[in-house]
Amino acid sequence: MAFSKFLSKQVTEIKPSGIRRFFDLAAEMDDVLSLSIGEPDFPTPLPFCEAAAKACAAGDTHYSANYGMIELRQEISKYQKDLIGVEYDPKTEILVTVGGSEAVDITCRACLEPGDEFLIPEPAFVAYAPCALLQNAVPVAIPTTIEEGFKLTADKLRQYITPKTKMLLINSPCNPTGAVMDKESLEEVAKLCIEHDLLVISDEIYAELIYGTKHYSIAACPGMRERTVVISGASKAFAMTGWRLGYLAAPVELLSGIAKIHQFALMCSPTPSQHAALEAFKNGREEVDKMVHEYARRREVIVRGLREMGLEICEPQGAFYAFPSIKSTGLSDEEFCERLLQEEHVAVVPGSAFGESGRGFIRISYAASMDTIHQALEKMAHFVASLKQ
Ligand SMILES: Cc1ncc(COP(=O)(O)O)c(C=O)c1O
Numbered sequence: 096m097a098f099s100k101f102l103s104k105q106v107t108e109i110k111p112s113g114i115r116r117f118f119d120l121a122a123e124m125d126d127v128l129s130l131s132i133g134e135p136d137f138p139t140p141l142p143f144c145e146a147a148a149k150a151c152a153a154g155d156t157h158y159s160a161n162y163g164m165i166e167l168r169q170e171i172s173k174y175q176k177d178l179i180g181v182e183y184d185p186k187t188e189i190l191v192t193v194g195g196s197e198a199v200d201i202t203c204r205a206c207l208e209p210g211d212e213f214l215i216p217e218p219a220f221v222a223y224a225p226c227a228l229l230q231n232a233v234p235v236a237i238p239t240t241i242e243e244g245f246k247l248t249a250d251k252l253r254q255y256i257t258p259k260t261k262m263l264l265i266n267s268p269c270n271p272t273g274a275v276m277d278k279e280s281l282e283e284v285a286k287l288c289i290e291h292d293l294l295v296i297s298d299e300i301y302a303e304l305i306y307g308t309k310h311y312s313i314a315a316c317p318g319m320r321e322r323t324v325v326i327s328g329a330s331k332a333f334a335m336t337g338w339r340l341g342y343l344a345a346p347v348e349l350l351s352g353i354a355k356i357h358q359f360a361l362m363c364s365p366t367p368s369q370h371a372a373l374e375a376f377k378n379g380r381e382e383v384d385k386m387v388h389e390y391a392r393r394r395e396v397i398v399r400g401l402r403e404m405g406l407e408i409c410e411p412q413g414a415f416y417a418f419p420s421i422k423s424t425g426l427s428d429e430e431f432c433e434r435l436l437q438e439e440h441v442a443v444v445p446g447s448a449f450g451e452s453g454r455g456f457i458r459i460s461y462a463a464s465m466d467t468i469h470q471a472l473e474k475m476a477h478f479v480a481s482l483k484q
Contacts, residue, residue, distance in 0.1 A: 105228055105229050105231065106229070108228065109225045109228055109229070112221045112448065114131070114133070114221060114444055114448050117131055117432060117436070117442060117444055117445070117448075118131065118442075120433070120436060120442075121436060121442040124436070124440060125440075126440055127436070127440050127441070127442050128440060128441045128442070128463075128467050128470055128471040128474065129441075129442040129463065129467070130441065130442065130443050130459045130460050130461070130463055130467070130468070130471050131442040131443055131444050131458075131460060132460050132462055132463065133270065133416075133460060133462070134330065134331070134334075134336040134462060135331060135334035135336070135386065135415070135462050136462045136463050136464060137334040137386055137389075138334065139333065139334050139335050139337075139338070139371070140333070140334065140375075140379065140382040142374055142378065142379075142382075143333065143335065143371040143372070143374045143375045143379065143382075144371060145374075146370050146371050146373065146374035147338075147367040147368065147370045147371035148367075149370070150366070150367060150370035151367050151370075155366055155367075155370065156366060156367065157366060158362055158363050158366070159191075159363045159364070159366050159369055160363065161354065161357065161358045161362065161363055162186075162189070162190050162191060162354060162363075163189070163190065163191025163342070163363060163364055163369055164191070164366070164369045164370075164373065165185065165186070166373055167191060167369050167372060167373045167376070168185035168186070168189040168191065169185040170373055170376040170377050171185070171189050171191070171342050171344075171376055172184070172185040172188075172189055172344075173376075174376045175189075175325070175327075175344055178302055178303070178310065178312075179299070179302070179310070179311070179312035179314060179315050179325070180312075180315050181312065181314045181315050181320055181325075181344075183344040183345075184347065187347040187350065187351070188344060188345060188346060188347050188350055189342055189343070189344050189350075190342060190343045190345075190350055190353065190354050190357060191340070191341075191342050191363070191364045191369060191372075192328070192340075192341040192342055192343060192357060192361070192364060193339045193340075193341065193361050193364050193365075194328055194330060194336075194339045194340065194341040195298065195300045195326050195327060195328040195330060195341035196222060196341065197339075197341060197357070197361060198326040198327075198328070198341045198342065198343045199222055199223065199226055199296070199298065199326060200222070200226050201343075201353050201356040201357050201360070202296055202324050202326070202343065202353055203223075203226035203227055203229070203230055203232070203296075204226075204229075204230060204356050205349075205352050205353040205355070205356055206261070206262060206294060206324075206349075206352075206353075207227055207230040207232035207261065207262065208230065208231075208232065208261075209230065209231035209232065210231070210232065210233065210259060211230075211232040211233065211259060211260075211261040211262070212232070212233045212235050212257060212259045212260045212261060212262075213227040213232050213233065213234050213235065213261065213262045213263075213264065214235050214237055214252070214255055214256070214260060214262070214263045214264065214293075215227075215234055215235065215236055215237065215264045215450075216236075216237045216239050216247040216264065216265070216266070217236040217237060217238050217239065217449065217450035217451065217452040217453065218239070218245065218269075218271050218272055218418070218446060218449035218450050218452055218453035218456070219236070219264070219266065219269075219271075219449055219450055220266060220270045220271070220298070220449070221448065221449065223264055224236075224450075232261075233259070235255055235260075236450050236451065236452065237251060237252065237255050238450075238451065238452035239251070239272075239274075239452060240452070241407065241409050241420060241456075244274055244409050245269065245272035245274040245409060245418070246274050246276055246277075246280060247265070247276065247280070247284060248280060248283070248284075249280070249283035249284050249286070249287050252284055252287055253287060256287070256291050256293070260291065260293060261293065261294060262293060262294045262295070262296060263284075263288060263293050263294075263295050263296070264295075264296050264298065265281075265284070265295055265296070265297045265298070265313050266297075266298040267281075267297075267299070267310075267311075267413070268301040268302070268304060268305060268310070268411075268412065268413020268414040269301075269413070269414065270300075270301065270414055270416060271416050271418050271444070271446065271449045271453065271458040272409070272411065272416065272418040273411020273412060273413055273414050273415075273416045273417060273418060274409070274411070274412065274413070275305060275308055275310070275412040275413040276311070276313075277308070277311065278311045281311055281312075281313045281316055282316050282317075284313065285313055285316035285317070285318065285319045288313075288319065288322060289318050289319070289322070292322075293322065294322050294323075294324070294349075295313055295314075295319065295322060295323045295324070296323075296324050296326060297312055297313050297314055297323050297324070297325050297326065298326045298327075299312055299325055299326065299327045300326065300327050300328055300330065300331050300341075301331050301332075301413055301414040301415075302327060302332070303331075303332040303383050303387065304331060304332060304386075304387055304390060304413055304414050304415060305387075305412065305413040306387075306390070306391045306394060306411075306412055306413065307412065308412050308413075310413070312325060314344075320346065321346050323345070324343060324344075324345040324349060324350075324353070325343070325344040325345065326341065326342075326343055327341065327342060327344075328340055328341030328342055329341070329368075329371075329372045329375055329376075331414075331415075332379075332383050332386075333372070333375040333379055333382065333383065334386065335368075335371065335372065335375065338365070338368035338371055338372065339364065339365060339368060340364055340365075340368045340369065340371070340372045341364075390415050390461060390462070392465070393415075393461040393463075393465060393468055394411065394415075394417070394461055396461075396465065396468055396469070396472070397417045397459060397461050397468060397472070398410055398411070398417060400468075400472035400475075400476070401417060401419045401459075401472075403476070404475065404476050404479045404480075405423065405479070405483075406419040406420060406421060406423065406479065407419060407420040407422075407423070408420070415460055415461050415462045416458050416459065416460055416461070417458075417459045417461065418446065418453075418456050418457070418458055418459075419456065419457060419459070420455055420456050421455065421456065421457055421479075422455040424479060424482045424483070425482065426482065427445075427447075427454070427455070428445035428446045428447050428453070428454060428455055428456060428457055429445045429447065431445070431457060432444065432445045432457060434478070435474075435475065435478050438478060439474035439475065439477065439478050440474070441471045441474050441475055441478075443457045443458065443459050443460075443475075444457065444458040444460075445457060445458075446458060
């Protein structure tokens with residue numbers, strides 16, 4: 096049967112994620128040391144799990160309000176105010192979603208129309224471009240370089256704005272590069288967004304995982320609150336990826352539109368997860384600090400280890416990824432990753448999975464134990480040295 100006729104053209108044309116391919120390859124092998132994972136290796140802190148269990152035992156296993164439990168939205172609103180200094184009305188300006196992933200998807204669905212251009216600084220998280228393509232919109236990559244610290248500048252952005260540009264993506268701290276945009280650069284970018292009447296999706300899912308610098312949100316720049324949709328969630332900071340709990344914060348006029356899709360497609364985020372997240376946003380700061388402290392130690396070990404191998408790296412300031420160049424080895428990023436996996440049983444992700452400007456780089460996740468990191472670095476050093484001989 097010709098099943099292809101049943102699938103839409105947009106779905107058929109979307110390529111599967113390059114990350115998945117490497118997971119599948121690694122899954123077929125024994126004793127792989129994985130530095131490829133995009134999620135915390137820590138278990139969800141017990142008090143968050145207990146809050147969910149308690150709510151379930153008490154019978155709260157029903158649908159919640161479409162926007163999410165009001166107590167949770169109130170807590171998220173306070174949390175956001177502390178984190179980025181912007182206030183959102185918990186009744187109308189916060190929407191609890193099924194992970195940050197849903198938040199990205201429904202924002203694209205609600206805002207993009209066929210032909211609209213969506214600017215995405217690259218290397219970038221794999222979901223943004225497909226979400227635009229599903230709307231028949233046009234994802235436009237803005238390449239950033241290691242020399243620029245993988246940060247978007249207003250000068251670069253200006254070159255990519257056309258009369259069709261509708262939306263800009265900002266992801267700071269960035270997956271996969273770990274780059275963090277500073278306040279001044281964000282303000283410059285913000286001025287251009289206002290001048291050209293652009294909407295911004297600010298994916299701040301890694302906002303708490305930051306080292307030696309401070310997180311700023313473009314929503315806090317003058318004149319930007321009304322044209323920014325902030326995306327975040329519990330997955331990364333609270334080690335809650337499997338709970339599927341994210342949120343959107345945006346002005347009521349925008350959020351009420353986006354919420355229509357959530358209402359029909361998802362109804363609400365899982366209620367037990369909302370209870371766990373309520374505990375996390377209310378009392379979880381200490382748990383986050385402990386994890387950030389550990390990520391910071393691992394980051395130092397990784398950066399030092401990669402430099403000792405002679406690989407060029409721009410020091411990551413956030414998230415839990417390092418993004419070194421492997422161009423000096425003479426291999427492509429894909430060859431490098433495949434051979435490293437096959438010869439040394441170490442899994443990392445080719446940079447080209449995050450767009451053309453990631454070609455020649457690899458993404459290394461330090462959401463892995465210190466022991467795994469030490470062993471993997473040793474094997475990687477052996478591999479790199481063997482290539483240089
Ligand atoms: C930049 C970025 N945004 C959003 C997400 C989605 O996270 P979740 O759907 O688990 O909240 C991820 C997950 O890896 C990510 O790296």
